[in-house]
Amino acid sequence: MAKQDAPKTKLRVGLIGAGGIAGTHADNYKKFEDVEILAACDVSEPGLARFKDKYSVPQTFKTWQEMLKHVELDAVSVCTPNYLHCLPTIDALNAGCHVLCEKPLAMNAAEGAKMLAAAKRNKKHLVIGFQFRFDGHTQVLKKAIDAGHFGKILYVRIQAMRRRGIPSWGVFGRKDLQGGGPLIDIGVHALEMAHYAIGAPEPVAASGQIWTYLGNKTPAASCAWGAWDHKTYTVEDLAVGMLRMKNGTVIHLESSFAAHIEKDLWNFQIMGEKCGANWENAALFHDEAGMMLNSVPAHVPKVEIFPCKMRHFVDVCLGKRKSEAPAEHGLMVQKMLDGIYASAAAGHEVKLK
Numbered sequence: 245m246a247k248q249d250a251p252k253t254k255l256r257v258g259l260i261g262a263g264g265i266a267g268t269h270a271d272n273y274k275k276f277e278d279v280e281i282l283a284a285c286d287v288s289e290p291g292l293a294r295f296k297d298k299y300s301v302p303q304t305f306k307t308w309q310e311m312l313k314h315v316e317l318d319a320v321s322v323c324t325p326n327y328l329h330c331l332p333t334i335d336a337l338n339a340g341c342h343v344l345c346e347k348p349l350a351m352n353a354a355e356g357a358k359m360l361a362a363a364k365r366n367k368k369h370l371v372i373g374f375q376f377r378f379d380g381h382t383q384v385l386k387k388a389i390d391a392g393h394f395g396k397i398l399y400v401r402i403q404a405m406r407r408r409g410i411p412s413w414g415v416f417g418r419k420d421l422q423g424g425g426p427l428i429d430i431g432v433h434a435l436e437m438a439h440y441a442i443g444a445p446e447p448v449a450a451s452g453q454i455w456t457y458l459g460n461k462t463p464a465a466s467c468a469w470g471a472w473d474h475k476t477y478t479v480e481d482l483a484v485g486m487l488r489m490k491n492g493t494v495i496h497l498e499s500s501f502a503a504h505i506e507k508d509l510w511n512f513q514i515m516g517e518k519c520g521a522n523w524e525n526a527a528l529f530h531d532e533a534g535m536m537l538n539s540v541p542a543h544v545p546k547v548e549i550f551p552c553k554m555r556h557f558v559d560v561c562l563g564k565r566k567s568e569a570p571a572e573h574g575l576m577v578q579k580m581l582d583g584i585y586a587s588a589a590a591g592h593e594v595k596l597k
């Protein structure tokens with residue numbers, strides 16, 4: 245049932261998909277006094293029944309189409325696998341809802357562009373589930389960058405690397421349902437926060453390589469998450485890419501579910517003309533009074549990033565703040581991911597349109 249714009253004080257929300265991440269959305273919605281969960285849908289009946297009981301959801305449905313038709317909603321969380329981000333998002337936007345779509349925006353940029361167009365057409369917010377941009381370290385570095393401390397940003401090195409962390413649940417090893425592996429699943433997180441911190445420049449070219457050498461074989465060593473389904477594993481184990489921005493900045497991204505490295509790496513480093521930075525410890529590297537200085541802020545805000553992302557979405561829907569994670573950012577990130585996959589397939593650098 246389509247809804248027309250009117251300033252709202254209490255947001256009526258529904259959830260599409262009632263699996264793992266939907267629970268985290270619902271946990272947070274339940275804590276907000278200005279939100280009520282009115283409905284949820286999922287194709288899995290037992291999963292939906294558990295979700296309904298746990299979060300006292302008044303109405304549940306098997307399909308999002310039924311939910312959108314029968315329940316008057318202001319906003320929807322899209323928490324389905326990647327191949328089901330585009331359609332439910334567009335349907336929810338067309339039904340007059342704001343949408344928080346989980347990361348990544350979509351399977352590819354072509355889908356993402358349609359989602360963004362639907363948001364614009366319906367004058368609704370499409371917010372992407374990028375929580376790492378709200379992290380205290382990201383915010384500290386962004387402030388220093390916005391204040392001009394770095395001068396021109398030359399190079400950003402991003403790492404989202406697991407030694408052995410292939411998900412043993414869900415469909416994360418299925419190229420057809422997820423669009424890719426670690427690059428689109430965890431590389432996207434590290435890329436979104438770094439790209440946001442440096443001011444979301446426009447990407448224009450990508451080159452990269454991907455490799456699958458372990459996930460599609462019987463696990464040969466024990467690991468924390470146990471055995472995954474190697475028989476349906478069709479995504480990469482390791483991806484690397486180099487991304488050129490229109491303003492001249494170069495981003496290098498490494499992402500893996502299974503890299504032969506000493507320990508997991510989750511970081512980005514920035515190298516500018518006047519200053520550099522390390523996300524992990526929010527350290528700045530610069531020259532001052534004839535010395536090379538390493539500076540760390542005396543206070544880095546401790547941010548619970550997931551609750552912050554959920555609160556941000558509610559505030560955006562209620563017209564209380566501007567979106568820090570708009571679909572435009574999601575689309576640029578998606579183009580970069582697409583570009584790395586496309587370059588790996590082509591064997592040369594590709595232009596991003």
Ligand SMILES: NC(=O)c1ccc[n+]([C@@H]2O[C@H](COP(=O)([O-])OP(=O)(O)OC[C@H]3O[C@@H](n4cnc5c(N)ncnc54)[C@H](O)[C@@H]3O)[C@@H](O)[C@H]2O)c1
Pocket residue numbers: 260261262263264265266285286287288291306307308323324325326328346347348373374375414415429
């Ligand atoms: N932001 C984050 O940190 C974060 C973390 C985990 C997952 N995610 C994203 O959330 C999405 C879901 O991941 P998950 O871990 O919750 O997976 P999940 O498998 O736990 O949940 C997905 C749910 O969608 C349901 N579903 C499938 N087809 C459906 C349909 N046609 N209609 C309604 N429901 C349907 C499934 O039955 C399942 O319950 C993915 O896009 C993933 O990338 C984001």
